[in-house]
Amino acid sequence: MSKIKVIVPVVTAEWNDETKKMIEGYKEPDTELDVVSIEKGTGSLECTYDEIYAELATVQTAEAAERDGFDGVIIYCFCDPGLWAAKEKLSIPITGIGEASMHFASALGNKFTIISAGPASHFPNQVRRAYDKLKLYGFQHKCVSVRSLKIPVIDLEGDKKTEERRLMEEARQAVEEDGADVIVLGCGWMMGVEERISKELGVPAIIPGVAALKMCESLIRMGLAQSKRCFAFPPEKERIV
Amino acid sequence: MSKIKVIVPVVTAEWNDETKKMIEGYKEPDTELDVVSIEKGTGSLECTYDEIYAELATVQTAEAAERDGFDGVIIYCFCDPGLWAAKEKLSIPITGIGEASMHFASALGNKFTIISAGPASHFPNQVRRAYDKLKLYGFQHKCVSVRSLKIPVIDLEGDKKTEERRLMEEARQAVEEDGADVIVLGCGWMMGVEERISKELGVPAIIPGVAALKMCESLIRMGLAQSKRCFAFPPEKERIV
Amino acid sequence: MSKIKVIVPVVTAEWNDETKKMIEGYKEPDTELDVVSIEKGTGSLECTYDEIYAELATVQTAEAAERDGFDGVIIYCFCDPGLWAAKEKLSIPITGIGEASMHFASALGNKFTIISAGPASHFPNQVRRAYDKLKLYGFQHKCVSVRSLKIPVIDLEGDKKTEERRLMEEARQAVEEDGADVIVLGCGWMMGVEERISKELGVPAIIPGVAALKMCESLIRMGLAQSKRCFAFPPEKERIV
Amino acid sequence: MSKIKVIVPVVTAEWNDETKKMIEGYKEPDTELDVVSIEKGTGSLECTYDEIYAELATVQTAEAAERDGFDGVIIYCFCDPGLWAAKEKLSIPITGIGEASMHFASALGNKFTIISAGPASHFPNQVRRAYDKLKLYGFQHKCVSVRSLKIPVIDLEGDKKTEERRLMEEARQAVEEDGADVIVLGCGWMMGVEERISKELGVPAIIPGVAALKMCESLIRMGLAQSKRCFAFPPEKERIV
Amino acid sequence: MSKIKVIVPVVTAEWNDETKKMIEGYKEPDTELDVVSIEKGTGSLECTYDEIYAELATVQTAEAAERDGFDGVIIYCFCDPGLWAAKEKLSIPITGIGEASMHFASALGNKFTIISAGPASHFPNQVRRAYDKLKLYGFQHKCVSVRSLKIPVIDLEGDKKTEERRLMEEARQAVEEDGADVIVLGCGWMMGVEERISKELGVPAIIPGVAALKMCESLIRMGLAQSKRCFAFPPEKERIV
């Protein structure tokens, strides 16, 4: 039995059930998932500035999961807030959905595109934050573009059609103009769109949360976790919050 | 139920049972493994010249697996013979143990070392062949060294002690001199040595066959396979064997 | 006197005379060329899957050439099938037309484009196979694009005009849109088009077969061949065909 | 008159005076420096885990500096905690001492070495954290090594001799073994050692705090700050601390 | 008091006053600038061929500046003629305006565009010469495009409006099409246009001469100069001019 804690690093519990529903269909029979949100931080992570509000609570939630006997942890936001710090602090495997999706994208083709949601004003930060991670994880040479739906989230409420149409447009341009052979859906998505991408465009589409689930389960089963020669344990000391 | 065909791309069946035993302990409950060797090729793959004898039979065995209803295929040699051709020909996911182990090594640290077996005379080809794959898969920047036991296989018959001692020596040098934070065991290894590496050196050790098993199971569960915009189906034509 | 064996790695002899005619005008006075095709493989090499059918016969033909006293070998297909294996097995210099043309392109400018023939359906594999070689030979940073005529070969029978027009279109776009300063004609081409490219677009155009001829003649005259610290001789062993 | 806020991102004010004294000798006549520490965080930043305790207070202190009319901000720790987030939030130029020192090192030679303090147990995290920044700032190809004194800070109390001797040893090895042509002193150092490095080893030594001072003054004088197409302003929203 | 010699490496003194005026507003209070042109060379540096006419006089002028007690030298042309040679010969810091502007561009964003002046026929050499420097200084990965106004200089005499309009067009395309987040004005420009770029496009624009001034002043204040392990002094010998 593998017990995995899934941390949605925002201060609202409203996505927890949907998150669980989205990934549960992909878990192995003897995996058990517990999805939680955090107490301090923001309602959404739209810039690095938001991340520093969320990182401490995220890492502390991960620490608690290890103490509570969980076998692995998933940080469920594409920007992987607090991932490096948690890798230092924890002995059990911990993976971010951004990190995991880049690894699976790399295994399926040579050139992937990341497609994000959010309004046009967020785009510069989305591109930079995606490349920050691509550089840290070493996949910069495999990412041919970062694209965005560039429509305010508010406009999408109850309007899944528009979102899906825009997503298909960007995915098609990624394939035809940028030469992408894999699509990474860089945010939470409705079920089923990855099949449409695969069918209509002939390229696999990665759902980051599912990628992280498979990466985490795999590491648990292999008995492996982040290297302590790369992510050494933090020394004991007073830390003032 | 996921049915996975494991192809040991050599012309002897003598390693099949040991291979199955080695990886079976890591499979998910509803995975079923079938391990086979090939009819034409060589007894071991020690150079690219050997690979071209083995590739066609390997790919044809993979094709047969797909026709027979298998859900995924693993090519069980670190040099991944025929992997690109099989990715073109097959619709189901296929992974090589070299490819899979580099992906998991990448997920656990920043700098891995590949340790191979075989005599010193094989070393130049081992290094080049490892880098050929590192370049193709895009992990050259994460590999800090390729090392070898540099003892003839024949001397190791019934002498597991010497092999293990030499392996620990090379792994220690990889960590201390090359700065490796993950070890990839670039060949078939006895069980248990990866635990000794982990305990004594503080770095995770990847068993390639296990890495491939988890990668293949993950892809099957995710409903994903190699991108057909990267590995398009071969056209119909006459091919003379 | 330098005797060079040119291997056209397809199972038809129909291109041998044309191949000889195309490159003979560029040979040095005391070079002697022998152009042959192979017995087993395919009629054309359109994917990696085709290559694994052709590699063994190609390498064995190269081995025979060395035994027969040839001084050098050329593998006459842009994908260089079996080149690495042959470099291991042979002592005499052996070069592929893809490999040689990238080296000469590198010497004439900073950014080259490879233009291939074949229908649009082949394009994904053409791009990937070109990049596979660019990575292995270390010229990825110098290639700004891989382009294709994207017309079925069948439509070109007796229609050299269309082919030439399409080629000029792609070459022009390579220069004007991609910034290419050298064009590599990534397949067998009619004589003369390279002059038109040079005159109309102001960039040199490399004919791969000619590049390989000059590379092979040069190595023979220099008394050099592939490094045996990179391509060591294969060990003696039984190999089952 | 340029007013620069220097933030020492630790929860003790004991280094503030020494910091001011160290860099003040390098300021331009009409620069005014204000050195402060932070309220929440840790006493020293020895791992990424420590950084997430310090980032929020650091960025909030930077925000206050902009509100208070400062013209520029320096984050005075080699790991540049909160730098990206602060670059988003602020309009005035803000620089980290790690970031600035890499830029000046790049301008003076081709290959620099970073030398850190701290015990051997910190070394894996020091190396990784240095490379995290090198990747983010784009200087990975110019850093030939990260070295450490590998002596506990406690042993250095009142023992500047040992520290200086060890530093000179590491600097010498950096030059002679790693080929470094510039030394970056990756932590707070006593005055004068950079002159000894320059005189005895013939390479410039960068004091990060001084580098940041000159970078910050330069940007203020040029009327420039971080690009808002790279570091866009965070959207307004509730953030729970 | 810092005395800086600014060498405009052309054989006309007509730009000296304008150059001084352009950068003087950015100098520190106790900096003193002396702007000179050279005796032998060309009236403008439009290709590498022009550079070899100008390099010797440029370096000799720099040598004279050191003998005359100057504290630093700036070579005031974006192609930095003679910079490497002068770095070898001099002990005092010397910087080129191309080199300095790339370093500041790197500090303000992730992706810069260089915009040059001159007619379309110069464009191939401008691109290549910019990349030559980007490679030598190690900023190739941060430059997303080199653009040119592509209008003959002669047409711009007394027509600053056209030049500014074309510049704004290219800057806008750099940002919107190439994703640039910083603009480097790769030639001498009228005052004020950098503010328009900043205001209308939201990206900082670097004036190379100003960047070099701040880099040079900073190095002088830090007591640093080019590494002599990278740029060793030339040996004494006869040199025939």
Next chain:
Amino acid sequence: MSKIKVIVPVVTAEWNDETKKMIEGYKEPDTELDVVSIEKGTGSLECTYDEIYAELATVQTAEAAERDGFDGVIIYCFCDPGLWAAKEKLSIPITGIGEASMHFASALGNKFTIISAGPASHFPNQVRRAYDKLKLYGFQHKCVSVRSLKIPVIDLEGDKKTEERRLMEEARQAVEEDGADVIVLGCGWMMGVEERISKELGVPAIIPGVAALKMCESLIRMGLAQSKRCFAFPPEKERIV
């Protein structure tokens, strides 16, 4: 008949005959060589500072060669002085011995070492100048080390034994410690040592002058020269010498 001008870019004619003798044995039957030195410059090129004295005369000699009906030009010094400028100015192919030797080294293996002559004091400049060229030509990733004999030239007069012994030592270390599979002899060498390297160390050794001869002959025969989209002709203008 191919007429090639070989320019030895030093102000002494004493090496001309030896140079001709060294490479003549490698020329094709209908190649004619003319070896000349230059009128202005230095007696040897030991730093970039020396190069700027030699470049103009070198390029002007190349221009004269084209006017005199030569078919190709070789610049016979490993630092390739004036090569870029000459590529702009000339229509006929021109190659430097450094450039050509890197291309042939690339064709024979994956990792080459450059071995230079000269005293230890020259070493920093030798390394930097070699890397300057490696970056410009795009072979930085294939060069594993630059080594030097580190003995004053004066000590070698009449002492070929010592030079050869030191060269073999460095070549052996290049292979065994740096993993080199090809040796580039980065300066003028006595005949025969390349055979000893090949025989004793099993790696090919490139003689740069011979490499340039074969590259130049090849380009002439192919009817190709440097791309004018990369090296455009300099505009007409007054140039003051």
